Amino acid sequence: MTIPKTPLIFVATSDLAGKLRGKAFPAEQLNKRLQRGVGWTPTNVQINCFDEIAESPFGALGDLLLIPDARAEAKAEFGEDSGLHFIMGNIVTLEGEPWDFCTRGLLSAALNRLHSVAGAHLVAAFEHEFQLKGAPQPVGQAYGHGGFSQQRDFCETLVDVIAQIGLKPDSIMKEYGPNQYEVVIGPEQGVRAADAAIMVRELTYATARAYSEQATYTPIRDVASVGNGVHIHMSFVDDEGVPLTYDANGPCGMSALTASFAAGVLKYLDAILALTAPSVISYERLTPHRWSAAFNNLGFRDREASLRICPVTAKDPTSIARQFNIEYRAADAAASPHLSLAAVVFAGAQGIEEGLAAPTPTEDDLSLLDASELAERGIVRLPQTLEEALDRFVSNPVVTGWFSDGFAQVYRAHKQSEIKKTAELDTDARCRLYEDTY
Ligand code: GLU
Numbered sequence: 001m002t003i004p005k006t007p008l009i010f011v012a013t014s015d016l017a018g019k020l021r022g023k024a025f026p027a028e029q030l031n032k033r034l035q036r037g038v039g040w041t042p043t044n045v046q047i048n049c050f051d052e053i054a055e056s057p058f059g060a061l062g063d064l065l066l067i068p069d070a071r072a073e074a075k076a077e078f079g080e081d082s083g084l085h086f087i088m089g090n091i092v093t094l095e096g097e098p099w100d101f102c103t104r105g106l107l108s109a110a111l112n113r114l115h116s117v118a119g120a121h122l123v124a125a126f127e128h129e130f131q132l133k134g135a136p137q138p139v140g141q142a143y144g145h146g147g148f149s150q151q152r153d154f155c156e157t158l159v160d161v162i163a164q165i166g167l168k169p170d171s172i173m174k175e176y177g178p179n180q181y182e183v184v185i186g187p188e189q190g191v192r193a194a195d196a197a198i199m200v201r202e203l204t205y206a207t208a209r210a211y212s213e214q215a216t217y218t219p220i221r222d223v224a225s226v227g228n229g230v231h232i233h234m235s236f237v238d239d240e241g242v243p244l245t246y247d248a249n250g251p252c253g254m255s256a257l258t259a260s261f262a263a264g265v266l267k268y269l270d271a272i273l274a275l276t277a278p279s280v281i282s283y284e285r286l287t288p289h290r291w292s293a294a295f296n297n298l299g300f301r302d303r304e305a306s307l308r309i310c311p312v313t314a315k316d317p318t319s320i321a322r323q324f325n326i327e328y329r330a331a332d333a334a335a336s337p338h339l340s341l342a343a344v345v346f347a348g349a350q351g352i353e354e355g356l357a358a359p360t361p362t363e364d365d366l367s368l369l370d371a372s373e374l375a376e377r378g379i380v381r382l383p384q385t386l387e388e389a390l391d392r393f394v395s396n397p398v399v400t401g402w403f404s405d406g407f408a409q410v411y412r413a414h415k416q417s418e419i420k421k422t423a424e425l426d427t428d429a430r431c432r433l434y435e436d437t438y
């Protein structure tokens with residue numbers, strides 16, 4: 001007997017909880033849905049990552065539309081089963097205006113701001129670390145061929161489906177931590193870079209399911225080990241696609257645009273961290289000596305920096321200019337990639353607008369410096385709890401000014417419900433809760 005099935009398409013938004021939520025409709029309705037979307041509810045934005053609803057200014061009121069964007073479709077086959085089929089959408093008001101809490105709309109606004117201050121388009125690639133939840137691998141598998149071979153089939157399928165949906169697989173490896181892997185894709189321009197990050201995460205979960213495994217993108221599973229970072233590589237091009245990131249005579253190869261962008265990101269980093277590292281346990285990862293990010297410093301090829309100037313392998317000037325990129329390392333997958341990238345781009349654009357000078361890369365161990373030595377060098381230890389990060393966000397008028405009135409308060413209320421849910425738990429219990437969520 002064949003079991004009847006109607007193919008469905010899921011239209012999705014990557015929300016403040018960093019979750020992918022939406023509704024499915026019969027695939028044959030696609031043309032209609034591309035115009036009209038599906039109904040959406042304002043208070044959904046206050047559903048936290050544990051499916052609890054935080055205090056919401058909207059209550060039961062209001063209606064919105066979630067409209068699929070035909071350019072952001074992900075469809076992949078996994079053998080016999082129905083596979084994965086979703087389309088990223090934008091949340092708009094009934095009048096068709098972008099909704100203030102749609103992360104995809106916020107990213108578009110940030111990218112427009114960057115273009116208006118610098119004539120630049122952003123090109124970005126996300127590097128993702130995750131862990132498989134199966135039995136712990138024996139020690140000695142860090143970057144190991146053994147650890148990789150154990151999941152070679154999984155890796156080959158994941159890379160295959162990434163290519164199937166039209167993204168560019170770059171590399172995949174057994175990372176340092178237990179059962180930890182890293183998947184890297186090639187750069188994409190504009191909003192598509194964040195859409196691609198969502199797609200890679202969903203493909204990872206789906207591939208794991210196909211192999212009866214479970215994947216987690218939680219920021220950290222075990223504080224005795226390393227975290228799962230999301231590193232965002234960024235470069236800039238002009239309207240004609242000419243690279244704008246590199247200048248052979250600039251500081252560490254940075255063009256004036258890149259230097260001011262980097263300075264803006266570092267200046268506002270403590271205030272945007274609540275958006276890019278937004279879970280309670282994100283702050284267990286952002287500690288010194290974990291190769292994550294603990295200070296608002298620029299590193300020249302240094303993996304202990306929040307922002308890193310990456311090496312280029314090219315030799316000829318044109319290819320160098322195209323490859324040259326900076327990497328934001330203070331993000332994790334509890335954040336919507338759209339919101340994370342929006343925050344970083346707003347900060348960078350602000351730095352360009354303020355004409356900030358190139359930051360000086362650090363080369364020493366900043367964790368050995370005391371508060372006055374840090375202050376002398378203009379370096380800030382990043383917030384060490386989500387509460388502290390939220391305080392820095394809501395109390396920075398420049399940063400809250402990038403968003404609509406009330407956005408910061410709604411975001412804080414959302415995150416406070418998450419803090420409350422985990423308040424009574426010890427660190428291990430918190431980590432377990434989050435690894436089931438992301
Ligand atoms: N796992 C580290 C992090 O949490 C990154 C290690 C690396 O440099 O790839 O960001």
Ligand code: MG
Binds near residue numbers: 129175182
């Ligand atoms: Mg890595």
